[in-house]
Amino acid sequence: MPVIQQENGRKTVAGLPLRWGIRAYTELTAARAGQILGDMPARYKELSALLDRVTSAPLPLDSTDAQLCIAAERRANECASVTAMIHDTAALRARLAWMVVNAGLEPPRVADDRQFMLRCVDPAWWRRNLRRVHGRTFEHAAIRLGFVSIRAGAYASNETVQRRQAQNLRNARALAATNMVNEAGDLFTLAELAARGVGNKAIRRGELMLRMAGCEAIAQTLGHVGVFVTLTAPSKYHAVLAKSGTINPNYNGATPREAQAALMDVWACVRAKNHRDGLAPYGFRIAEPHHDGCPHWHLLLFVPAAQVTRLQRNLRAYALAEDRDEPGAARNRIKIVRIEADKGSAVGYIAKYVAKNIDDAHLGEHIDADGNVIAADLVGDQIIQPCQRVEAWASAWGIRQFQAVGQPPVTVWRELRRVAAEQVADAPEHVRAAWAACQRVTTTDAETGEVIVEQAADFAAYINAQGGVNQGRAYRIGLAARTEMREGRYGLALRPAPVGIFCKTMPDAVFASTRHQWQRCGAAAISRPWSSVNNCTQALAVAAPFWEVDAPWPVEIAPHDDSEYFASFDFAYFDTPEYQNHHPKEKTW
Numbered sequence: 001m002p003v004i005q006q007e008n009g010r011k012t013v014a015g016l017p018l019r020w021g022i023r024a025y026t027e028l029t030a031a032r033a034g035q036i037l038g039d040m041p042a043r044y045k046e047l048s049a050l051l052d053r054v055t056s057a058p059l060p061l062d063s064t065d066a067q068l069c070i071a072a073e074r075r076a077n078e079c080a081s082v083t084a085m086i087h088d089t090a091a092l093r094a095r096l097a098w099m100v101v102n103a104g105l106e107p108p109r110v111a112d113d114r115q116f117m118l119r120c121v122d123p124a125w126w127r128r129n130l131r132r133v134h135g136r137t138f139e140h141a142a143i144r145l146g147f148v149s150i151r152a153g154a155y156a157s158n159e160t161v162q163r164r165q166a167q168n169l170r171n172a173r174a175l176a177a178t179n180m181v182n183e184a185g186d187l188f189t190l191a192e193l194a195a196r197g198v199g200n201k202a203i204r205r206g207e208l209m210l211r212m213a214g215c216e217a218i219a220q221t222l223g224h225v226g227v228f229v230t231l232t233a234p235s236k237y238h239a240v241l242a243k244s245g246t247i248n249p250n251y252n253g254a255t256p257r258e259a260q261a262a263l264m265d266v267w268a269c270v271r272a273k274n275h276r277d278g279l280a281p282y283g284f285r286i287a288e289p290h291h292d293g294c295p296h297w298h299l300l301l302f303v304p305a306a307q308v309t310r311l312q313r314n315l316r317a318y319a320l321a322e323d324r325d326e327p328g329a330a331r332n333r334i335k336i337v338r339i340e341a342d343k344g345s346a347v348g349y350i351a352k353y354v355a356k357n358i359d360d361a362h363l364g365e366h367i368d369a370d371g372n373v374i375a376a377d378l379v380g381d382q383i384i385q386p387c388q389r390v391e392a393w394a395s396a397w398g399i400r401q402f403q404a405v406g407q408p409p410v411t412v413w414r415e416l417r418r419v420a421a422e423q424v425a426d427a428p429e430h431v432r433a434a435w436a437a438c439q440r441v442t443t444t445d446a447e448t449g450e451v452i453v454e455q456a457a458d459f460a461a462y463i464n465a466q467g468g469v470n471q472g473r474a475y476r477i478g479l480a481a482r483t484e485m486r487e488g489r490y491g492l493a494l495r496p497a498p499v500g501i502f503c504k505t506m507p508d509a510v511f512a513s514t515r516h517q518w519q520r521c522g523a524a525a526i527s528r529p530w531s532s533v534n535n536c537t538q539a540l541a542v543a544a545p546f547w548e549v550d551a552p553w554p555v556e557i558a559p560h561d562d563s564e565y566f567a568s569f570d571f572a573y574f575d576t577p578e579y580q581n582h583h584p585k586e587k588t589w
Contacts, residue, residue, distance in 0.1 A: 002028065002051040015055035017062045017159060020145060024051055054141040058104030059134050061141055065163065068134060072126035075103055079120040089113050096120040105129045110490075118490040132398075135160065139396050140255050143293050146247050149240040150291040150372050155389040156396060158379045164392035165382060179521035187521060201359040207410075208284075208354050208402060212300070212347045214459025215283055215407065218469060219302035219346075221460075226283075226339035226346035227308060229299040229315060230369070231266065232290075232332060233259045234323040240292040242370040256397045260287065260295045262322075267297075269318040277314065279307050282406030282469040286353050289393045291368050300350045301405065312336050357394075357401050360387040408466035408475045413438055413459070415479055415501050418513035423500070427511055430465045430476050431503050437461035477501055480510045 003014035004025060012021030013028070024047075031044035040048075055061065059071065079096055086092040093116055097107040100120065106129075108119040119125040142148050142157035153161070175191035198204045219226060236252040237259040254262075267285075274281065281301040289295055303311055319334035339346045355361050366374045366386035374386040394401050404410065416438040424435045441455035466475045481496040488495070500512040 002048055002055065013051055013055070015057075015060050015062065016051075016141075020061075020142075020147060024145065050144060054144065057134075057137045057141070059130065059137075061138050063134065065131070065166070068130050069123075069127055072130050073123045075099070075126045075130075076121050076123040079117075083117065083121065092117065103130075105133055112491075112493070115490045115493065122490070124489075135163065135396050136255065136257075139293070143239045143255075144251075144253065146240055146245075148291075148293045149245050150242065150368070150370075150374075151245040153377075153379075153389070154291045154368065154372075154374050154386070155289045155293060156393040158384075160396050161384055161389055161392045162379055162382070164395055165384070165388065180518045181521045182516035182518050184516070186516070193518075202361070205354060205358045205361060208358075209347065209351065210457060211404065211407070211410065211459045212284055212350060212354075214461075214463060215300075215302060215469075216346050217460035218282075218463055220341075223304070224302045225305045225308060225341075226349075227281075227299075227301045227303065227311060228337045228339055228346070228349060229297070229301065230335040231263060231297040231299065231315075231319055232334070232369075233262050233294060233296065234329070234333070235326055236323065237262065238290065238292055238294045242291060242372070256289065256293050256295055256393070256399065260397070260399050263287075263295065263297055266318050266321070269321070270314050273314045273318070274311065277310055279303060279311055279314070280406060280470040281311060283404075284350070285403045285405060286350070286357060287394075287399055287401050287403075288353065288357050288369070288390060291370060291372060291374075293393060293397075295399060296369055298350065298353050299405070300346055302346075308338060354402075356387060357390050358387060360385055406470040408463055408469075408471065408477075409479070411479050412466075412475075412477050412501055413462055415498060415513055416462075416477075418515065419500060419511055420514055423511045423513075427509075428503050428505070430467075431501075431511065434462050434465035434477055437465060476504055478504055 002024070004011055005014045006012075007018060007021070010018075010022050011025050012018060013024040014021070016024060028044065028047060028051075031041055031047055059068070063071075079099060082095055082099070083092060086095055090113075093113055096117060100107045105126075108116050108125070110116050110119070139148070139157060139160050142160070146152060147157045148155070156164075172191065175194055176189055178190040179187060180190055180193065181187045194200070196203075198207060216226070218224075235248065236250050237254045238248050239251045240246070241248050281303045283299065283301040286298045287295050288298070301311070315336065316334055320329055323329060339349055352363060355363050356366050360366055368374050374389075376383050376385045378384075393399075412434075416435050419435060421435075424432050427435070437458045437460075439455065440453065440457045443452050443454055444450070445452060463469060466477060478501065479498055480500045480502040481498045483494050483496055485492050486495045486497070498513070499515070500510050502510050
């Protein structure tokens with residue numbers, strides 16, 4: 001049964017954020033009002049069982065990020081203590097894996113025992129994974145309790161959006177405060193370097209639009225037509241009804257990741273059927289949330305006109321394979337629109353979906369999949385834009401928003417932009433054509449400072465240079481990378497290092513790209529690299545790396561001082577019944 005407590009003069013359900021707990025208590029009270037002869041109403045029993053499941057999370061849902069940091073520090077120290085007691089490597093790995101699983105996390109997926117153990121004694125590893133698991137548990141609870149909807153907060157709960165905004169702010173401050181210098185003496189902050197890549201939302205949106213325009217140009221050249229598809233999961237994956245804002249009685253409790261997996265299964269079946277039928281569509285897929293966080297897909301696909309009917313049949317057949325008889329399935333599950341060239345371009349048709357999932361640029365209104373206008377709202381003291389809610393949703397659930405279909409790899413496109421002209425002077429013709437397609441040539445007007453584009457990059461020309469669409473492993477140009485031992489946070493490991501591109505007809509010839517070696521400016525020599533983008537405290541220092549210890553375990557853990565950082569934290573929280581109920585004492589072996 002849910003535990004009722006008094007907080008700030010209001011009755012609330014223990015283990016929930018205050019605003020959730022107050023609402024849950026109100027609903028419990030209303031459901032219990034229908035009690036007859038001592039028998040609790042069905043709605044009360046359902047809600048009570050749901051609250052029990054929600055509040056039994058590995059970490060309390062109302063844990064703050066500071067408390068997560070403390071929990072990570074404590075877990076890492078517990079693992080470090082175990083290394084002093086167990087000397088057999090296999091037994092130690094098994095014990096540490098059990099401790100990680102007991103904390104509600106997945107053990108590190110590395111084969112090397114030393115790297116596995118280094119992760120288990122690292123507070124940063126625990127912080128990162130606790131944040132991810134707790135964030136998804138929290139957000140799933142918000143969805144199940146109706147706190148993610150058009151009326152309560154579209155796409156993601158207010159708490160998750162605030163947490164994501166705080167994380168972005170921490171990252172931005174860390175990037176701005178970190179200076180990097182290369183071998184040529186060029187000095188930049190990490191923020192300046194990040195702004196030059198696809199981490200910059202404007203650049204990311206521009207690259208996506210360029211790639212989509214290239215696909216459309218290829219389709220026009222080949223005489224293919226565009227089909228725009230909206231694919232939605234069955235109603236049981238949706239937690240909240242769009243019209244009424246009430247909990248969907250048929251909701252099966254699935255997370256957005258599980259709904260995304262269901263859509264991926266549908267697409268896998270469609271792809272297999274298309275292959276059997278000789279269909280090879282190409283284009284783009286965009287995943288975005290419904291108002292309640294359940295994902296749906298938009299696909300822009302190009303095929304020969306004679307294949308459109310067959311493609312539509314395949315899409316409908318598999319989209320309706322699950323729960324095809326439920327009301328509204330045929331009308332809402334899948335919508336297919338054939339794009340008519342005389343009424344506008346395919347790229348223009350999909351541009352709004354790109355913008356609303358990145359930065360809302362050039363959008364008059366942000367309209368969700370159900371036709372509702374999503375406006376900016378005030379959360380705490382911050383104005384949250386709809387695109388920020390979408391970004392928080394994608395980050396929380398780890399859902400890939402954009403994916404190309406049937407196109408050559410964009411990694412080669414980006415690497416070609418790093419290759420100097422003299423490197424490809426004697427290259428095969430298609431390599432030189434691909435290189436030229438990737439270059440954007442500009443000049444700056446000396447008087448006005450206006451940037452004039454003399455030659456724009458051309459993704460269609462790049463596709464042609466690669467041999468066309470749907471070539472699979474037969475694309476002509478690949479990314480050249482050498483595998484080398486690199487020192488990372490957890491020791492030496494084999495890592496691929498891109499060095500340029502190569503032509504697959506002459507794989508021994510590498511056309512080198514220009515890459516700089518960057519170092520933190522003024523950073524002192526340290527025994528182990530430290531990520532420049534870290535959200536909390538320094539790493540737990542290891543006296544000697546595992547691979548340098550000749551003596552058997554234990555490995556000594558050097559003390560470190562975080563007293564100033566943790567001065568404001570409430571360590572007493574871990575001694576409360578609330579925390580202990582969620583974390584029973586571990587059994588010793």
